[in-house]
Amino acid sequence: MKTKRFINAALCLSAVLLILNPSTAKAGAGLSGSPLNIGAGIDMFMGIPVNDRHFSGRYDTEFELRAIELNIGAPVDPFFDALVTISYHEEEIELEEGWVSATLPLNLKLQVGREFIPFGYLNRIHEHDFPQADQPYVIEGLTTDHGFIGDGGHIEIMAPFFNPTLSLILGAYQNIGHSVGRRIKGTPVLARLQSYAQSPSGKHEFLYGASYLTSFGERNRLEGRNSDRRALGHSNQVAGLDFKYKFSPGGQTYRGLTVGAEYLYVDYEPNQAHNIYNPDSAAYVQDFDPGTDQGFYLFTHWNFNRFWGAGYRFDYTDVLFGSQVENEKLTAHSVYGEWRATEFSRIRLQYQHLIDPREDAPENLLMLQGTFFIGWHPPHRF
Secondary structure, rough: OHHHHHHHHHHHHHHHHHOOOOOHHHHHHHOOOOOOOOEEEEEEEEEOOOOEEEEEEEEEEEEEEEEEEEEEEEEOOOOOOEEEEEEEEEEEEEEEEEEEEEEEOEEEEEEEEEEOOOOHHHOOHHHHOOOOOOOOOOOOOHHHOOOOEEEEEEEEEOOOOOOOOOOOOOEEEEEEEEOOEEOOOOOEEEEEEEEEEEEOOOOOOEEEEEEEEEEEEOOOOOOOOOHHHHHHHHEEEEEEEEEEEOOOOOOOOOEEEEEEEEEEEEEEEEHHHHOOOOOOOOOOOOOOOEEEEEEEEEEEEOOOOOOEEEEEEEEEEEEEOOOOOOOOEEEEEEEEEEEEOOOOOEEEEEEEEOOOOOOOOOOEEEEEEEEEEEEEOOOOOO
16 A cells, blocks of 8 residues: 555655756657656457357457557666556556666666565566467466566666676565456565577577565455455465567568567465364365466467568466366467567457367357557567
């Protein structure tokens, strides 16, 4: 609550400074007189089950306005940057991001506020910027549709190497919330080690890392998941490995290959406050162990030119909803093609074949996504 009040107070103070200082209001200037970057986007989606069935309850054949987003960012001065992202999704308006970052001496970088925490690769990317129309199943199940969003901050320590680079990220948060009823409370702490390397020709680039997330103090049971073995416990620790490779043959702009993969592991711990250890309680479960969840995705994408691209993704993960049994695996194959009007606007058509152990037969789905931006958009990560 204190962090939320701090963020709201900071936003109000920024607005007051813009009003009181006429020089910052001219020509869209930021607090230091530099340009104030503003942009807006819309993400639209339609999922069409090919075999006339509800796709495991995920999609109906209907148009969905997934998100409307407003981005405001500017350098505060040569050492500080700020970003505010306000979004509308699931019929709610919320502050999705609101942070200030600082470049410090000794190769240090500090970021505080509300942020997509730097866990893994895809968690730091907004849904409309994902490489496919939908999220990988392991990401949706373990970090959910809007990822791990935390109120707090992190510090990045970069080793003084030119190539490859090596950096250590350490973070602490008041809490980490996301949308399917799980909430990591207590004091979540994060550690991530990542490295980036580039070939001498500049045609080959590699980014790889390992992440770990846990929490101390009070941790509540998972809410709204009474049919799930995880509902009687809480997330104890989350770990992940990620890898991304880019090949740029040179010549034509945007032409090239991208390969990415990510593995996630979650360990659940029984919650004694839920009386699962008390034989006289209705919640008692003999020899209860909520177990673990794990899975991965692998994708490859080829850009033919400035406008056209195509790709494939493979998903393999534990069944994440409505199961009392461990080791039920979900498998999916997705192929897609896209046309990009601009770097941040695209139309994408995707076909997916899903094998779900909870269903009697494989399911097939067509997905249509349209993402359109006007004005400024934060630059894409690697």
